[in-house]
Amino acid sequence: MNYEAFFQVELDALKEDGRYRIFAELERKAGSFPRARHYAEDGVGDVTVWCSNDYLGMGQHRKVLDAMHTTLDACGAGAGGTRNISGTTHAHVVLEAELADLHGKEAALLFTSGYVSNWAALGTLAARMPNCVVLSDELNHASMIEGIRHSRAECLRFKHSDPADLDRKLAQIDPARPKLVAFESVYSMDGDIAPIAEILDVCEKHGAMSYLDEVHGVGLYGPRGGGVAEERGLMDRITVIEGTLGKAFGVMGGYIAASAALCDFVRSFASGFIFTTALPPALAAGATASIRHLKASGWERAQHQARVAQVRRRLDAIGIPTIDNPSHIIPVMVGDAKKCKMISDWLLEEHGIYVQPINYPTVPVGTERLRLTPSPVHTDGDVDKLVDALSEIWSQCALARRAMAA
Numbered sequence: 001m002n003y004e005a006f007f008q009v010e011l012d013a014l015k016e017d018g019r020y021r022i023f024a025e026l027e028r029k030a031g032s033f034p035r036a037r038h039y040a041e042d043g044v045g046d047v048t049v050w051c052s053n054d055y056l057g058m059g060q061h062r063k064v065l066d067a068m069h070t071t072l073d074a075c076g077a078g079a080g081g082t083r084n085i086s087g088t089t090h091a092h093v094v095l096e097a098e099l100a101d102l103h104g105k106e107a108a109l110l111f112t113s114g115y116v117s118n119w120a121a122l123g124t125l126a127a128r129m130p131n132c133v134v135l136s137d138e139l140n141h142a143s144m145i146e147g148i149r150h151s152r153a154e155c156l157r158f159k160h161s162d163p164a165d166l167d168r169k170l171a172q173i174d175p176a177r178p179k180l181v182a183f184e185s186v187y188s189m190d191g192d193i194a195p196i197a198e199i200l201d202v203c204e205k206h207g208a209m210s211y212l213d214e215v216h217g218v219g220l221y222g223p224r225g226g227g228v229a230e231e232r233g234l235m236d237r238i239t240v241i242e243g244t245l246g247k248a249f250g251v252m253g254g255y256i257a258a259s260a261a262l263c264d265f266v267r268s269f270a271s272g273f274i275f276t277t278a279l280p281p282a283l284a285a286g287a288t289a290s291i292r293h294l295k296a297s298g299w300e301r302a303q304h305q306a307r308v309a310q311v312r313r314r315l316d317a318i319g320i321p322t323i324d325n326p327s328h329i330i331p332v333m334v335g336d337a338k339k340c341k342m343i344s345d346w347l348l349e350e351h352g353i354y355v356q357p358i359n360y361p362t363v364p365v366g367t368e369r370l371r372l373t374p375s376p377v378h379t380d381g382d383v384d385k386l387v388d389a390l391s392e393i394w395s396q397c398a399l400a401r402r403a404m405a406a
Helices: 003-017 062-075 090-103 114-128 142-151 163-171 196-205 260-269 281-296 299-317 337-351 380-396
Strands: 025-028 035-040 043-049 107-111 133-137 154-158 179-184 209-213 240-244 254-258 330-333 369-372
Touching: 025 043, 043 380, 062 281, 090 107, 090 240, 090 254, 090 281, 107 114, 107 260, 114 142, 114 179, 114 209, 114 240, 114 254, 114 260, 133 142, 133 163, 142 179, 154 163, 163 179, 163 196, 179 196, 196 209, 254 260, 299 330, 299 380, 337 369, 337 380
Parallel strands: 133 154, 133 179, 179 209, 209 240
Antiparallel strands: 025 035, 035 043, 107 254, 240 254, 330 369
16 A cells, blocks of 8 residues: 555545635734734734634633743753643542542542543443443544543443433333433534533433533633533532633643542543543642632633623624524534635735634535634634634625524
8 A cells, every 4th residue: 555645645635625724823922912923935924813712812811821830940841741640739639639629529630621621431331330321312422432432441422411211211221220410511513502401310320320411611600610511500410520721721731520539430440541641730839829729719711701791792792693692602603624724824824814614524525614713812803803703704605694683
């Protein structure tokens, strides 16, 4: 087999379909988010980022940076190895206690990313419980799907955010079998929010464990930033809450929060924990500072929600099609991979607006989109510029608009 030729044919097919991903080379400017430097073949320019998952701009917060600088100077760059050998540091222990408190759980366990925490926790729980069956929302994130696959446990997919379908499927399973229901709070591509209470009702009816991915909820919802489950007073009913430190908290890492026994079980059996170098102490300290600040401060969440509402109103007013949802994510629907990439390129080149196109396989073919994530660090001027540019390119591409809002 000509391996190189095979690779090139596959890449050429992606380009032909308009699905080839080109990463913009950016350098974010601390203290000036959402501004960034864009490195291109024709030089370096300034751009405004409209698709960051650093939803609140905490990656530049003074408390976070000070904690990281202090810990870096005190402890050095790395953790020294895996947690199992020489890499458990005081900063890790403090952060896990902070996360357990955030979610009202007995314990928490750190991982190097949200992807790894889902893969390791779901994979370990489902694999180690004899004859376990996993019920997975059909739109769950790839990290959850891979964790379930890795477990080799039986998996049944239930219709997206459909407690009735989940109930039907659970009713057909032997009541004595271990059952694990995995779903998300905020689904990041459509921005919809799961009916968490109704799903938990079904879990409790059938004696199933519940596993809630809150990666797009933590920091953003609830009086202390504990996520949608905290906002709705449901955290105590959930078996496992999984989250990330790399989105609203602005740093890096993933975690689960649960009972002390469950966290210890995953710590003791998960290869994705045991054999992975631990997070650097400076990152752990920065995450702790971010969590502590957002537990006490609601200002960032209030400003964030206000900015999201403003952008929605402005886009509705000019008929730019978006998916209506109750979350902070605004999907601008294009519906064509080539046009989606063309619009993204044009916004970057002509207006210094960076928003990455979202194409298949992240979303189904025909639902290609721009995923906007307004933040407290965007200004009224940023919003004006974005709305005007989108209106201009929508007309140039002769794309359909919604009926104008009154």
